[in-house]
Amino acid sequence: MKPTKTVVILGAGTAGTIMANQLCQVQDEHVDLIVIVIEQSAIHHYQPGYLFIPFGVYTPEEMQKPVEDFIPQEAILMAEAIERIDPDANAVLLSSGKQVFYDVLIIATGNHIAPEETEGMMGSLMAQGHFRFLYP
Numbered sequence: 001m002k003p004t005k006t007v008v009i010l011g012a013g014t015a016g017t018i019m020a021n022q023l024c025q026v027q028d029e030h031v032d033l034i035v036i037v038i039e040q041s042a043i044h045h046y047q048p049g050y051l052f053i054p055f056g057v058y059t060p061e062e063m064q065k066p067v068e069d070f071i072p073q074e075a076i077l078m079a080e081a082i083e084r085i086d087p088d089a090n091a092v093l094l095s096s097g098k099q100v101f102y103d104v105l106i107i108a109t110g111n112h113i114a115p116e117e118t119e120g121m122m123g124s125l126m127a128q129g130h131f132r133f134l135y136p
């Protein structure tokens, strides 16, 4: 009997979704994979498509689909918010209080815009609303 390894993917944006789909296709003669995806949002945003919304090519609704539509049936999708990672215990702690243990962890929780960390970015032009970020 083959040993089992658990891969936990944090986030089901573009990166997490691609990893889940790739890993669920892996047929390894030495190990069985359990793939768990943890995502707090029920909606997947196709961000590149947002560029086309102002020009009427797509509507916002067309760029937003249910996360579950893109996660393979072989994977376990957990609709939960991630609180923190406990690397010493190989565990992810969720806001609900649950713990999910992993053998391999893939962090795909996206980015966070932090203009205040770049000198000058929060100057007068920014304050007057002359710059906009496309990232959520």
Ligand SMILES: Cc1cc2nc3c(=O)[nH]c(=O)nc-3n(C[C@H](O)[C@H](O)[C@H](O)COP(=O)(O)OP(=O)(O)OC[C@H]3O[C@@H](n4cnc5c(N)ncnc54)[C@H](O)[C@@H]3O)c2cc1C
Pocket (backbone or CB within 6 Å): 010, 011, 012, 013, 014, 015, 016, 038, 039, 040, 041, 046, 047, 048, 049, 050, 051, 080, 081, 082, 083, 108, 109, 110, 111, 134, 135, 136
């Ligand atoms: C307008 C625009 C145009 C773009 N055009 C292109 C392009 O032409 N080509 C290109 O290659 N890229 C493009 N990009 C960039 C590309 O869309 C992003 O790089 C990509 O979507 C990032 O994917 P990701 O999976 O890393 O993050 P995201 O898609 O942001 O996914 C992160 C996921 O993690 C989840 N998450 C975060 N924190 C938690 C938590 N605590 N608990 C549970 N879940 C959590 C979020 O809900 C989210 O679903 C564009 C982006 C924008 C905004």
